[in-house]
Amino acid sequence: MIKRYKLFNTEEQLRATIPRGGKKMVRIGEKRVCIFHLDSGFKVFDNLCPHNGHSLLEGNVNYLGEVVCALHGYRFDLNHGRESESKCADLQLHKIEITDEGVFLGLIS
């Protein structure tokens, strides 16, 4: 199930808030998600690492496009969420949609 939330009124606001190379955590109710602005675009995913719940906002993205958790180094592919060595559950990815009406987060649960 996908719930849609408006994050910004314009794409310019999004890019000003999270410039290329930047990252930000967004809270939607009890849920926290990370938005990373990579060269390949915006990637949105759960903040909590599926391994042991560390904040992935503290992680970095490597040259393979994987977010690397800062606590134990598990790596999650930001195209599908799979951990590189299948050592734990997949990372839940979400969608960002940029339209003329604004920037929306598609929260997948």
Ligand code: FES
């Ligand atoms: S909590 Fe993220 S790798 Fe262990």
